[in-house]
Amino acid sequence: MLSIADVVVIGAGITGASAAFQLAQRGLQVAVVEKRFIAAGSTGKSGAIIRQHYSNETTARMALHSLRVFQNFAEVVGGDAGFVTTGFVTLVEAKDRAGLEENIAMQRAIGVNTHLVSVDDLRELDIHIADADTVAAAYEPESGYADPASTATSFAEAARQRGAQIYQDTRVTGIEMSGGRVTGVQTTHGNIATRAVVNCANAWAPLIGKMVGVDLPIEASRHQVATFQRPRAYAKPHPTAGDFINKIYYRPEGSLLTLVGSIDPSEAMQKVDPDHYNESADYAFIEDAAQRIRNRYPFMEQALSKGGWAGIYGVTPDWHPIIDEIPGGSGFFVAAGFSGHGFKLGPAVGVMIADMVTHASAPTAGLARALFRYSRFAENQPVRGKYEYSIVG
Ligand SMILES: Cc1cc2nc3c(=O)[nH]c(=O)nc-3n(C[C@H](O)[C@H](O)[C@H](O)COP(=O)(O)OP(=O)(O)OC[C@H]3O[C@@H](n4cnc5c(N)ncnc54)[C@H](O)[C@@H]3O)c2cc1C
Known part of the structure; x- marks a missing residue:
């Protein structure tokens, strides 16, 4: 040493x-x-979602800087980050529409490649999405996920x-x-x-x-991810998303898997000892995630549950x-x-x-x-x- x-x-x-x-x-x-x-x-x-949708300018700049590194990882750092471009959609209901528009304006002003999309555009991006509940959406074509x-x-x-x-x-x-x-x-x-x-x-x-x-x-808080295998007929990966209506985020993994995590603030309530906590996903969590992802993609009714896991967030006030x-x-x-x-x-x-x-x-x-x-x-x-x-x- x-x-x-x-x-x-x-x-x-x-x-x-x-x-x-x-x-x-x-x-x-x-x-x-x-x-x-x-x-x-x-x-x-980590779910390792790489998105730039932030409501705070400094953090959005950090996310944009980092995206460029993920996109050019072999040249800038060396080795592989496993970055996959999927596009990222943000889906909100009526009460968040004005906020979404303001956030997108801020992000565009600092150079983030993002724009508002109509429900028709959304369907073109993702033909299987159920969008009856969606009032506004934004799309970042360059975002995706990496291998953490x-x-x-x-x-x-x-x-x-x-x-x-x-x-x-x-x-x-x-x-x-x-x-x-x-x-x-x-x-x-x-x-x-x-x-x-x-x-x-x-x-x-x-x-x-x-x-x-x-x-x-x-504080250490426990957060879970559920994974589902899509039916083969739906093998084409869907975009990654922050779905504020169903209070989930989700992304594809490889060709058939979909990862689903919660953005419900109640998820932050599970304070744990980071050295001793249940690292598997709870049955109730998987069942709830299955229901929420089905709301967005009705074909997920036929998906296979592939379990999940739990990890730790280090959370500040x-x-x-x-x-x-x-x-x-x-x-x-x-x-x-x-x-x-x-x-x-x-x-x-x-x-x-x-x-x-x-x-x-x-x-x-x-x-x-x-x-x-x-x-x-x-x-x-x-x-x-x-x-x-x-x-x-
Ligand atoms: C389920 C889940 C999903 C997530 N999804 C996303 C996502 O989609 N996108 C995103 O951006 N972020 C996501 N995050 C958050 C993200 O993963 C974390 O913010 C990030 O990985 C934290 O990295 P870190 O290096 O700060 O901490 P860590 O990866 O926790 O590293 C801290 C390290 O410190 C070591 N350590 C602790 N004590 C000592 C000691 N005394 N001596 C030596 N070493 C020590 C630990 O062993 C550990 O390896 C997610 C997190 C979880 C749990």
Whole structure:
């Protein structure tokens, strides 16, 4: 193990792996410490939907920046992210129509390829969709989904090729401080002297925060995904969608599977211990998801249930991450609390972390991290979009 590093990244999910890549690319000696294996946390369980539909401009910019990386992954990072373009539709009812229109105008103004579609256009995009309940819809032709474990592994490998050391099966057990500054990291396999630590430990981030007396308002909540095999006659993949009417998101996987997750806020109520929770999908959840996807696609009556799984969201009070140095000048950096939508933002977040750690004066890609400062909770200034419906993965 390295005895000294410029920066120690804790956690090898999408956030830590992307950060390691960006930091190593800037010439820093990086050590990544992961208590299990790459993508063992939320990343490996992610629905991995890559959409740009956000109600907040900064997050929409991050999603757009990241989409370009997913689209050109082999050239920009190297390796494979398993990105598949499916198109993404947002479906809303009457009460959200004005909000959808405002959001689309904002997204288009920053360069997102999205537009409102009529119900007739929607049917042309997706001939099997049942749309009687749909009042307004938006379409992003370039969005889709990726393979989350491949993405994190490719980022980690690209970081390793640039000199980063990745320690799996190695847990951070303590952080050493002197004069208010980070001086080292203790792990189950030895200590690393460093002046910068990046806490990318998601739902475990508060445990790391405690090591330096920083209280991070991030809670672990359990979220489920159900999978269904479509009848062969419907093998052509449908678009990925945020269906705010049925309160689900869904996407195809390969040629025959459909993944369905919930966007019902009640899903956030299942607070759990991230090391001990039920990682399978509940029967009641699968049954409910089957009903909701059938509302959208009546042919799903003939679909086969293929089970599902449960993973963890690391949720903050406003469902947006903390990306900050806490306190300023301490060398203790945090990028955690992505609240169920952090996979698609990973490429941009890596850039933001590298800017933060290297004190870059001109943050690349105009990705403003000030919005995600830690102090916003104490200041009662939560991050809000202009028009929000819910979290769509
Ligand atoms: C069911 C589900 C569906 C989702 N769908 C989507 C989606 O469609 N689109 C989207 O954008 N996002 C989605 N998300 C959210 C997204 O997956 C997460 O926001 C993202 O993967 C978080 O990545 P991360 O690297 O921050 O955290 P994680 O992947 O959880 O990584 C944190 C890592 O830290 C490690 N760690 C913890 N403590 C220590 C320690 N003491 N020492 C060393 N290592 C430690 C853990 O082992 C873990 O590997 C979904 C999440 C779930 C669960």
